[in-house]
Amino acid sequence: MKDIMIITSYFPPEIGAASNRMYHLAKGLQKHNFKVSVITPLPNYPTGKIFEPYRGHFKHTSEENKITIHRLWIYSSNSKNKLLRLIAMLSYSFSLIWFFMWNTIPRTVIIQSPPLLVAFTSILCLRSKKRKLILNISDLWPIAGLKLGALKKNFSYGFLEKIEYFNYKHANLVLGQSEEILTHVTSLFPNKATFLYRNFPDFNIPDISIKDKSTGKLKIVYAGLLGVAQGIYKLCQELDYIAIQLHIYGSGPEQNAIESFIKNHPDLDIVYHGELSRKELHKVLLKYDLTIIPLLNRIYGSVPSKIFEYARLGLPMLYFGGGEGESIIKKYDLGWVANVGDYKDLNTVISKINPSEIQSVYRKKIQKTALGNFDFNRQLELLIPKL
Known part of the structure; x- marks a missing residue:
């Protein structure tokens, strides 16, 4: 039995994609006869407490x-203040x-990045000729921070680039969740050894029953983090509600703004349902016509x-994010795409979707595509010989 350690900033009972991803990786390795240990902060995300x-x-x-x-102490905070966020990362x-x-x-050792500083600390302390350090990159920082408006090109940005460079240089193997990450x-x-490690889920697929033809509005659902990057608050403001309902599940920094907007605009067909566990959410999502990923x-x-x-659930998608994600939706026929940032185009695309056409045949086709192309266990079996 081979020992392996995972260092991550997110892990259950915390919710979200990063937490789920690292849990599935740990669980998958354990099933393949690895002795797995995890280092993570005391759970605090996304509340900051x-x-x-x-x-x-x-x-x-x-x-x-x-x-x-092993859950370690952290000065927890979800503040937008950059200094407090830095203190939180330094404390961990x-x-x-x-x-x-x-x-x-x-x-x-598998090290999750971002946060860059946590990955840097781990690599700096653990690098050794006798140890194999595997860097698992889910987002490209500081580039992503620049695009989100969280960072500006200044001295601190240049410092983060140096940290990024150090991390890549000293990693023995880099796992990237996209082709773009590996290209970068x-x-x-x-000559760096790399491996495309997608964020494939690992759960039992639901049965897709015959869905009654919709006669009313198109029921669109968003589920996940209500953060700045997702832009759900702006989405609420920009959608045309003549022929649609928008249902929202989740929590995050924009939650209060979204709830206030809904309260102040009772004429708009928006419903905020709060937060559900992942297992509960999977059952609820199936009653909607499609989901939006913005x-x-x-x-x-x-x-x-x-x-x-969502592909594994057989849920049609409306993708509004551009880039490699858009290419995947198109390649595998998983739903519809709208030009990122173009809300006029988004409303046009939605207006052309007929709810009565989103039936079990299409849903089963999406699910079959997921089983054939997005298989967690098959991907893990390809990764294990490289560990």
Whole structure:
């Protein structure tokens, strides 16, 4: 049995794509006879407050599904203040250093990035000729931060680029969730060993029953983080509600603004349902005609994991994010696309969708595509020989 450690900033009971991705990776490796340990902060995302069962702990270690999980102290915050966010990352980095000093670290370590600073701390402390460091990149920072408007090209941006360069240089293997990420890494280090590791989900597929033909409005659902990058608040403002209903599930920084907007515009057909567990959400999503996957701006390297999750559910998608994600929707015929940032085009695309045509035959076709092309276990089996 081979020891392997995963270092991540997000892990259940936290919700979201990053948490799910790292949990499935840990669980998958454990099933393939790896002895898996995970280092992660005390759970606090997305509220910015340590979850109730973990408050008052400097460190919490448990074994869950035969996976050892070390939860370390962090100064938790979901503030938009850059200084507070930096303090949060530094606090987790210091906790990691302390952990490394007093614990035996396996020879194979998977490090999640971003956050860049956490990945940098891990690589700086753990690099050794006897140890294999695997960098798992889900988003390209600082490029993504520039596109989102969170960063500006100044001294701090240049410093982050140096950290990014250091991380790539000293990683023995780079896993990227998109072709664009791997292209970026190899543009800097042409001989770097890389592997395309998509964010494929791993759950039992639901049965798709015959859906009654819709006679009313097109029922569109968004489920996930209500953050700046997703732009759900602006989406609420820009959609044409003549022939649609918008249903929203999730939580995040824009939640209060969205709830206030709905309260102040009772004439618009928008319903906010709050937050559900992933298992509950999977059942609820199937009653809608289609889901929308938006990004406020096209982010190079980003491919929302929702694409693969919803395809497995057999849920048609309306993609509004551009880039590689748009190409995947088109290639596999998973739904419709609208030009990123063009709300006029988005409303035009929606107006041409006939709810009565979104039936079980199309849904089953999407699900079959997912089973044939987005298989978590098949991908993991290809990755394991490289670990």
